[in-house]
Amino acid sequence: MVDTLFPSIENTGDDASPESRWKKRRISETSKEAETEARRINEESLKRWRTNRVQQIYSSKLVEALRRVRQRSNDAGKVSGAAREIRETADRVLAASARGTTRWSRAIIATRVRARLRKQRKAKSTGNIKSRKATAETKRIKLPAVERKLKILGRLVPGCRKVSVPNLLDEATDYIAALEMQVRAMEALAEILATAAPRTTTLTGP
Numbered sequence: 001m002v003d004t005l006f007p008s009i010e011n012t013g014d015d016a017s018p019e020s021r022w023k024k025r026r027i028s029e030t031s032k033e034a035e036t037e038a039r040r041i042n043e044e045s046l047k048r049w050r051t052n053r054v055q056q057i058y059s060s061k062l063v064e065a066l067r068r069v070r071q072r073s074n075d076a077g078k079v080s081g082a083a084r085e086i087r088e089t090a091d092r093v094l095a096a097s098a099r100g101t102t103r104w105s106r107a108i109i110a111t112r113v114r115a116r117l118r119k120q121r122k123a124k125s126t127g128n129i130k131s132r133k134a135t136a137e138t139k140r141i142k143l144p145a146v147e148r149k150l151k152i153l154g155r156l157v158p159g160c161r162k163v164s165v166p167n168l169l170d171e172a173t174d175y176i177a178a179l180e181m182q183v184r185a186m187e188a189l190a191e192i193l194a195t196a197a198p199r200t201t202t203l204t205g206p
Contacts, residue, residue, distance in 0.1 A: 045102075045173065045174040045177060046173070046174075046177045048177075049174075049177040049178050049180065049181040050177070050180075050181070054097065054181065055181055055184060055185050055188075057097065058093060058094065058097050058181065058182070058185050059185045059188065059189060061093050061096070061097070062089070062090060062093045062185065062186075062189070063189065065089045065092070065093050066086065066089060069085055069086065069089050073085070088111075090182060090186070091108050092108060092109065092111075094108070094178055094179075094181075094182050095107075095108035095109050096109070097178075098174075098178065102171060102174050102175070103158075103159045103160055103163065103167070103171050104157050104158040104159050104160060104171050104174070104175045106159060107158035107159025107160075108158050108159075111158075150165060150168065153168060153172055154168055156172075157171050157172050157175050158175075159171075160172070
């Protein structure tokens with residue numbers, strides 16, 4: 001009696017199960033392919049930033065940019081803010097070395113434009129700063145530990161405040177590798193300048 005009332009339940013399950021299995025298998029395969037592709041991209045980015053050629057190119061571009069900064073500061077007679085300008089120049093050269101392939105490099109390149117727009121907005125609306133701060137403080141919600149750490153990481157990596165977690169981790173991996181290369185290049189330049197300084201003092205005299 002039950003079989004006559006519901007004849008298609010068992011058959012439908014048997015017919016749908018191979019298709020559902022195939023879909024699940026296909027989804028798992030695509031996710032594995034995406035993971036392997038992301039892993040390959042991360043490995044390539046790490047290899048790229050660890051090569052001596054990229055470090056030499058970055059060092060030469062950095063020296064040229066710092067010379068231009070020094071020339072501009074000497075012409076303008078500015079001494080204050082030199083450390084900040086050197087840091088910003090080093091970051092811009094680093095972003096240019098990435099050739100705009102990552103989100104963080106594009107964000108650093110666009111920093112100057114955003115800074116100018118921010119100055120204009122501050123000049124127009126200076127009275128509403130306190131009210132906006134108060135509303136921001138009232139809207140603060142306690143997040144779980146993992147979400148809070150991911151949010152902090154998104155603030156540290158330029159241009160990654162509103163991205164998905166996989167993209168954030170990829171960008172952070174590439175950004176950290178680029179910063180490590182930057183540190184190695186600046187240490188090498190500092191050693192060269194330190195060895196060249198005594199020679200110049202002996203040639204010029206006290």
